[in-house]
Structure formats: structure tokens, C-alpha cells
Amino acid sequence: MMNPLLSINNLQQAYADGSLTPRQVVTDILQRVEDYTASTVFIVPPTWERLTPYVEKLERVNMQNFPLYGIPFVIKDNIDWVDVDTTAACPTYAYTPTESATVVQRLIDAGAIPIGKTNLDQFATGLIGTRSPYGVVKNALNEELISGGSSSGSAVAVALGFASFGLGTDTAGSGRVPAALNELYGLKPSLGAWPVKGVVPACESLDCVTVFATELQDVYSVDAVVRGEDAADIWSRAVPLAPAANPAVVCLPKNDLTFFGPYAHEYEAAWNRTVQRLENGNVPIRYIDVTYLQEAAAILYDGPWIAERWSAIGDFVEDHPDEIFDVTRQLLRESENQTYRATELFQAMHRLQALKKRAMLELENAVLVLPTTGGTWTIQQAKEDPISTNQQLGLYTNHCNLLDLAAIAVPADHATADVPFGITLFSRFDEEHLLKGLATTIERGNTIPVAVCGLHMRGFALEHQMLECQATFAYQTTTASTYRLYQLATQPAKPGLVRGADGVAIEVEVWDMPIAQLGAFMQRIPAPLGMGKVQLANGLEVLGFICEPDAIEQALDISYTGGWRYLETTSIE
Known part of the structure; x- marks a missing residue:
């Protein structure tokens, strides 16, 4: 296959x-x-x-x-x-x-x-x-x-x-x-x-x-x-790309950052964890004032540069107004309705040049490292307020091209199990190799613990999926004494871990998986299994396999075994 x-x-x-x-x-x-x-x-x-x-x-x-x-x-x-x-x-x-x-x-x-x-x-x-x-x-x-x-x-x-x-x-x-x-x-x-x-x-x-x-x-x-x-x-x-190298210093914002949307607190926590990992890394940290980035970004949408969008497709919009998506038409019309004098264009160019030099x-x-976005939105929230949701998404991105910077977005953490958190690395246009160097350093040390309790454990049929995702075995332990383990009626038989009031400790393996691989790994997990928080015996909560409660109605309770590895009657092919 x-x-x-x-x-x-x-x-x-x-x-x-x-x-x-x-x-x-x-x-x-x-x-x-x-x-x-x-x-x-x-x-x-x-x-x-x-x-x-x-x-x-x-x-x-x-x-x-x-x-x-x-x-x-x-x-x-x-x-x-x-x-x-x-x-x-x-x-x-x-x-x-x-x-x-x-x-x-x-x-x-x-x-x-x-x-x-x-x-x-x-x-x-x-x-x-x-x-x-x-x-x-x-x-x-x-x-x-x-x-x-x-x-x-x-x-x-x-x-x-x-x-x-x-x-x-x-x-x-x-x-x-x-x-x-x-x-x-x-x-x-x-x-x-x-x-x-x-x-x-x-x-x-x-x-x-x-x-x-x-x-x-x-x-x-x-x-x-x-x-x-x-x-x-x-x-x-x-713009040739030199061999990858770590920068002499990583710049982080000394200003308070803005987080938004339904996962604002989780995004902020993920950012703080990311900052801590960077501070504990091998590259020195320098905190800088990044407010000037927002001044540069404003030149794109709140100054004469907005007219460049209209210059590209304005004639088409004028001739086909009913063919343009509602929000798009509104934004493009606003760009045309804003008129600027030639002196204002040159003033913007000169100010932008000063910001580029800085x-x-x-x-x-x-x-420079920033959150790629300060949050996300549901599709419904974006439909209800399409303008401000869009504006907030660009809070940490809009300045980049105006300042002639290169950038790479990198997976960094998770806000929740199915809501990733990413950061962006920015460099001068002529020092892109520093992005590759730092991104490589982050990738190698950027993993998330994942608890597995069945076929993905060492020696079982799906261990290869862990290895294909470049996950490495970390340690063996048990869950807190609040779980039940079931043998699901699937082919082949699979374990279902469910949290319950009369639970016991179930053996699990914890693997370190590169965050960049986690999304692809989760796509391979069939219902009724999924990923969620699993509490370990030491009280730590990690990402792990969980099962939909409805699936255990036809399943066999095997909690008495203490774990899938000890199920004597099951043969795993």
C-alpha cells in the first residue's frame, strides 16, 4: 500500500x-x-x-x-x-x-x-x-x-x-x-x-x-x-541562497503582543512556550521594539500603496462589478475611492525607506521571530465580520514585503490538539540562509509528546507509522487510574482508550513526534479513534489516542490486562 x-x-x-x-x-x-x-x-x-x-x-x-x-x-x-x-x-x-x-x-x-x-x-x-x-x-x-x-x-x-x-x-x-x-x-x-x-x-x-x-x-x-x-x-x-547558518542573534519582541479569536488564551500560551524554548536554545536572544513594523504595514493599506491593487484589476472591476465577490469588491472600491496627492506618495516612499533602513x-x-498569526477564527465568525477578522490575521505579516524581508512560517506548537500554532522567522533579503539555519535548528528540537496505547507501540503493526513520521520512542509509563481500555470490533482489532469514573492505569508509550509531522499523522487515524489529551500517572497531560464513547457499546472491556501488550488472546498481524 x-x-x-x-x-x-x-x-x-x-x-x-x-x-x-x-x-x-x-x-x-x-x-x-x-x-x-x-x-x-x-x-x-x-x-x-x-x-x-x-x-x-x-x-x-x-x-x-x-x-x-x-x-x-x-x-x-x-x-x-x-x-x-x-x-x-x-x-x-x-x-x-x-x-x-x-x-x-x-x-x-x-x-x-x-x-x-x-x-x-x-x-x-x-x-x-x-x-x-x-x-x-x-x-x-x-x-x-x-x-x-x-x-x-x-x-x-x-x-x-x-x-x-x-x-x-x-x-x-x-x-x-x-x-x-x-x-x-x-x-x-x-x-x-x-x-x-x-x-x-x-x-x-x-x-x-x-x-x-x-x-x-x-x-x-x-x-x-x-x-x-x-x-x-x-x-x-x-538573490542567491548561501549555505544554511544560524544567526548571531534571535530577535524577539519586547512589546506586549495581541492575541485574538476563540483560542486567544491558548495561542498566547503556545507563544510563551515557544519563547521559552528559544530562550533555552543555543542562539542568543535580543529583545527589540517592533512597533515600527505596524507603521510599515499601515503604508500598505492606509496609504497611497493601496492604489497599486486597483491599478492591477480596476478596469475589470469597473466593467464587471457583479462578478466580483462582495467583500473583495468593497475592498477594491475603497482603494479606488481613496485619493492621494503625488506629494503624499513620495512622503510614504521616503518614510518606508527609513523603516527599511532600520x-x-x-x-x-x-x-526576527513573531507569531505567524495571533489567533484564528471559525468560518462563521469570519463570515459575520469579514473585515476586522482579516485585518487581525495580518497583524504580524503585513510589514514583510514592504520592508524587503524574507520569511518562513514554521510549525511551533499547538493551541489545542487540532489547532496548531506557528511562528514566522524574518531575515534581511540578502540573508535568507539564516532562516534556513534557524528553521532547521527549531525543527530538530521541535517535537511534541504523543501517547500511544496499541498498534503504534514498539513491535506492533503500526509502529512503522511512528517511524515514518520521524517520531522517536521516549519512555514507557501508564495513564492516571481513570481510564478503561476496550478491544474494538474492528479489523484488525484495535484498542479504545476511554476516560471513566471507575478507571484503572493503562500502559502507554510516549513518543516524541516532530510537530511538522503531527497533522499528517492525525489524518491517518480512522474513526472512532482520535487524538486528545491523555493524563499520565505523573499528572502530566499529553496528546494521545482516545476513543469515541459510542464505539465501546460493541467492544470488549480489557482493562483488567493493564494494556494492549498483555492481551494474550489477541494476535496482531
Whole structure:
């Protein structure tokens, strides 16, 4: 059976040893997309007819000559893919490009397989993931929550295992917010480092193409293929990536931060834990005043720069007002209605240059760390108040491109079991290698304890899933004396751990799992099992397997054994 974890490394190993072929991978993806009930992830979903030429080409070549041989990826539908409509989530705007965007063509030339085109907040205007006539893109981990925008579809497609990586775009945070909300890495390279030729502009002077992936190395495997100047792109520039290195100092905000939404307290607690881990790390910490970042961000939406959005698509909006999503039309109209004198534009440019200079000096050989977002929202809350919810999501992202910074969103912790918490690392445009170095350091030390009580324990049938997720065994212990263990009526038989009044201590194993792998791991857990808080004998609460209470009605109570390992009558295949 195919490994559903589509990391580039996993696939490359499987292709090399002959255990998988690109045709098998594409077949599996097509089936998973078909089985997924929420159809809003794709605007142009994958089909065999469209993908066959790519698969057949790979079957005729030497994989050693293609660094991304057989690696499936998705494309945000404001990025051109030859002969496939680009809509920018506006059907009337659609056109059929005669060539692919530079980044897409470079990926295809490297052997990657474009799977489909994904949904987005219309014209890349928004950080929510709900502003599309093609429907709301639900969060991959908790369908009541927003997925983040504007690159919602690409992020969710990767988190659900429909692709190894996804292309997004980022003007004010669209390549980072969806990464944080769906527990992914999201790389936003320096302005111009990746060509934007073939991308529908939002704010053309600030737009970047970005990548989402479940593993840090994957984003840099993509970066190695697409980075580089394109002479046909007026915004392109040479920004080479030096070998990864840790910064001399990590900058953290000395100001009080704002947290919001239904998980505000949990987000703040996750941020505080993250700060503590950074303080206990090997890189020195410097606390800085970050209020000037908000002043820079205000130039984007509260100053003359807002007119750049209207300059890109204003004529289309004027000619097709009824085709524009309501909130999008409102925001674009506001940008047109605000008039600024030429002197005000130059004043904004000069002030922004002063803020850029400050950032360049302050971040020399340094990396700034902030929460990617200060919270999240339910889909319903975002619908009821679409403007302010969106504004708050950009609180820690909007400044980035205006200040010519590079950034990478990194999974860092969890607010709750199914609500991830992420941070963003910022560097100068010419010191991106520091992001890779610090992100690697964080990844190696960034794990979460997970308690398993059955098939995932050492020596049992699903131990391989723990190893595939790069989890390492930590220790063996028992739960608090408040649990019952049941043998569920499943094939094969599985344990169900349920908290109850007359419970006993049940043996569990605690494994340290990289946070970046947790989302993909949870996607593999079938009902009636799930993940929640499990209290250990020492009083510590960790993430672990729990069972829906209704499932035990037909199950056998085996609590008397003290644990799955001691169940003599059960044979695990």
C-alpha cells in the first residue's frame, strides 16, 4: 500500500528502490481527491486526461536527470499553467495562458507533476480563505475553522496529502497564514528571488510566489529548482541562497503582543512556550521594539500603496462589478475611492525607506521571530465580520514585503490538539540562509509528546507509522487510574482508550513526534479513534489516542490486562 506521506524524500526513495512509480502516486492522489467530500479545494481538479502526458513523459526518461522526478504539486489559480484556465477565483476573468509561469515551467522541467489548480481568496485579496465564488476552503485539521488565505486551496491540498507541495503567492501574508493554520512550512523568499512572470498581480511591486510543504527540506528542494533571475521578468533579481547558518542573534519582541479569536488564551500560551524554548536554545536572544513594523504595514493599506491593487484589476472591476465577490469588491472600491496627492506618495516612499533602513541595520546577521498569526477564527465568525477578522490575521505579516524581508512560517506548537500554532522567522533579503539555519535548528528540537496505547507501540503493526513520521520512542509509563481500555470490533482489532469514573492505569508509550509531522499523522487515524489529551500517572497531560464513547457499546472491556501488550488472546498481524 502506498505511503500517504508524500514528502519529497519519501517519494524519491520509493522511486529509487522501485516500490512506487509516478503512475501509482497519481492514481492514489486521484482516488483521495475523489473520496474527499469537500470539493472546494480545487478550481481545476486533477484528471487522468490532463496528467497522462506528464506521467508518460517520466516513464521514458532517466529519473537521475530530474531533481523533482515524479513529485506532485498544486498551483494556486492566480499562477499560469499552460493551456489550463487561470481564473484568480473569478470565472469571468478567466483566460487560457499559452505558456506556464516561470516557476511552474521550472518545476515541470525538473520532473515535477502539476496536479491541479487550487482555490483562493478572489484576486488574492484576503487572508481568510472564504472569499471565493468557488466556495469556502475548510481547514485541513478542523473544518469549523478558516484555512487562511489567500492561498487557501494550495495549503489545504498539501495538508490533506493531495500533493507533496503547493505553490501560493504572498503580498501581505498569503503564503504564511495558511501555513500556520494548517500546520505546514511556508517559505516566502526575498522579493524577486523567484520570478513572478505569469502571476496575476495583486500589488505587483510586492508580490512573491511561495511554497507550502509538510517538511522543511521540501521547501528548500523546491527553492533550489525555481530560484534564479528571469530576464523576461522586470521584478526578478539575483538573490542567491548561501549555505544554511544560524544567526548571531534571535530577535524577539519586547512589546506586549495581541492575541485574538476563540483560542486567544491558548495561542498566547503556545507563544510563551515557544519563547521559552528559544530562550533555552543555543542562539542568543535580543529583545527589540517592533512597533515600527505596524507603521510599515499601515503604508500598505492606509496609504497611497493601496492604489497599486486597483491599478492591477480596476478596469475589470469597473466593467464587471457583479462578478466580483462582495467583500473583495468593497475592498477594491475603497482603494479606488481613496485619493492621494503625488506629494503624499513620495512622503510614504521616503518614510518606508527609513523603516527599511532600520530593519536592515537591526536584522544584520539576525532573525526576527513573531507569531505567524495571533489567533484564528471559525468560518462563521469570519463570515459575520469579514473585515476586522482579516485585518487581525495580518497583524504580524503585513510589514514583510514592504520592508524587503524574507520569511518562513514554521510549525511551533499547538493551541489545542487540532489547532496548531506557528511562528514566522524574518531575515534581511540578502540573508535568507539564516532562516534556513534557524528553521532547521527549531525543527530538530521541535517535537511534541504523543501517547500511544496499541498498534503504534514498539513491535506492533503500526509502529512503522511512528517511524515514518520521524517520531522517536521516549519512555514507557501508564495513564492516571481513570481510564478503561476496550478491544474494538474492528479489523484488525484495535484498542479504545476511554476516560471513566471507575478507571484503572493503562500502559502507554510516549513518543516524541516532530510537530511538522503531527497533522499528517492525525489524518491517518480512522474513526472512532482520535487524538486528545491523555493524563499520565505523573499528572502530566499529553496528546494521545482516545476513543469515541459510542464505539465501546460493541467492544470488549480489557482493562483488567493493564494494556494492549498483555492481551494474550489477541494476535496482531
